[in-house]
Amino acid sequence: MELGMMTHVMNCVVPPRPFVVDSLEAKGYKVSASHTSANAIKTDAPLSLLWDVMRCWVKHSEKPLKHRESHLPSHAILSKEPTELFDFSNVSSASSLRHKRRKGGQKFHAAPQDNWGPLARAGSKRAKTLNDPQDGAPKADETSE
Numbered sequence: 001m002e003l004g005m006m007t008h009v010m011n012c013v014v015p016p017r018p019f020v021v022d023s024l025e026a027k028g029y030k031v032s033a034s035h036t037s038a039n040a041i042k043t044d045a046p047l048s049l050l051w052d053v054m055r056c057w058v059k060h061s062e063k064p065l066k067h068r069e070s071h072l073p074s075h076a077i078l079s080k081e082p083t084e085l086f087d088f089s090n091v092s093s094a095s096s097l098r099h100k101r102r103k104g105g106q107k108f109h110a111a112p113q114d115n116w117g118p119l120a121r122a123g124s125k126r127a128k129t130l131n132d133p134q135d136g137a138p139k140a141d142e143t144s145e
Contacts, residue, residue, distance in 0.1 A: 001040065001041060001042075001043070001047075001050055002036075002037055002039060002040045003015065003017065003020060003039040003040070003041070004037075004039050006050070006051075006054050007054070009073050009074060009077070010054055010058060010074045010077060010078070011072070011074045012054075012057070012058050012061065012074075013061060014039060015053075015054075015057045015061075015088075017038075017039060017041065019057065019088050020041065020053055020057075021041065023053055023056075023086040023087075023088065024043055024045050024049070024050075024053065026086075027045070027049070027084070029043055029044055029045040029049075030043060030044045031043045031045075048083070049083075049084065051077060051082075052082035052083055052084050052085075052086070053086055054077075055077070055078060055080070055081075055082040056082055056085060056086040056088070057086075057088065058078060060088045
C-alpha cells in the first residue's frame with residue numbers, strides 16, 4: 001500500500017515509514033518494503049487496520065495540512081473512530097525494514113565485469129558466408145580448367 005496515496009486522501013502529511021512498520025509489526029502482522037516506491041509497504045494486515053493507523057497518525061501529528069470539509073472523503077474517514085489504537089511515541093527512529101537486510105549486503109549488485117551489458121547488434125551469418133569464401137572453396141576470379 002502506498003502511504004502517500006492514503007495521506008493524499010486524508011489531506012495530511014505522510015508518516016515516516018518506521019512509524020507505520022513498527023506499529024503493524026507490534027500487532028503481529030508481517031510487513032516488508034515494496035520495490036515499486038520508497039513509501040510503499042507490503043503487509044498481510046487488513047486494509048481497515050491500515051486506515052486505523054492513518055487515523056491514529058492524524059490524531060498524533062500536531063498540524064494537519066487542510067481544514068476538512070464535510071464533502072471530502074477525509075471527513076468521512078476521520079469521523080469514524082479507529083477500532084484499534086496505535087501509539088507512535090515508542091517507535092524507533094531506524095526502520096526495522098532496514099535491519100532485515102543482511103549485514104554488509106548490498107541492495108543492488110555491481111556489474112559483473114567491465115563493459116557489461118548489451119553487446120553489438122546481432123547480424124546475419126548467412127550474409128557473411130556468401131561474401132566471404134570458405135577455406136578451400138574456389139574464389140570467384142579463379143576458373144576451373
